[in-house]
Amino acid sequence: MRIFHTVSGLRDALTVHRRGGLRIGFVPTMGNLHDGHIALVKQARETCDIVVCSIFVNALQFGLNEDWDKYPRTYETDCGKLRDAGCDYLFHPEDREMYPNGLDTQSRVICPTMTDVLCGASRPGHFEGVTTVVTKLFNIVQPDEAIFGIKDYQQLAVIRRMVEDLCMPVEITAAEIHREPDGLAMSSRNSYITAEERPKVVVLKQSLEWVAEQIKAGQRNFSELETAGKRRITEAGFKTDYLTVSNSKTLNPAAEDDKEITILGAMYTGGARLIDNLSIKLK
């Protein structure tokens, strides 16, 4: 695996492959890699000739009081995992390489749809940071395909929309959610969960599943289900950020006759904010 810290270095290396007609796959990450990230890399390995991964903890997508400074950075271990997974190129830029003119005056990409609800409501500016950095990374790597996890359902939806709206020549592929044996969705932020909280945090997934079962059984009073789902989380001792029954495509509140529904949830532990989601198709 070749490692680049500069835009020009990576670009030069990839130009050769692009000119040679090879298919370039790209997996953007913030590092502290777990099996979920590695599954994305392996998925890219299957469909692409060249696999590029990036590790960049993007300050632009963190709020002022969020965890940018304490976000777990495990570069050496990550490199080993990427090598084992068959990654060809790692892009690991410094902040000043990505934002040479500083964050405040950085040109931004704004996606006005789907970005101020759910995670966007509690993390103002978050998705603007995501769409901006993903656009920059796409321009640097110029991949044929980029792989994103369904774990971050709203992020995936926003990026798909951005790519469509801005005619970006990249195919977006979704990867399934990787989970711990008890069902907790893997996340770099799971390291913030305390030993005491750990057996209980699966309540987030269980609440989404409970809501899904009720809908499959014919229940259509979604706001009642949302309230009941949130109550389960509260009863387990956690604070809910949101639990919504949404239209899978638009992320608007689901209508009674919607056939494709996604239940999304976010909750706070003492030190972490955890998210999860579950999609169902009705007949």
Ligand code: AMP
């Ligand atoms: P992050 O490093 O958290 O920004 O995530 C980088 C990519 O990995 C994103 O596309 C995430 O959706 C994806 N990802 C994170 N956690 C998981 C997981 N548990 N299963 C599948 N993909 C994931």
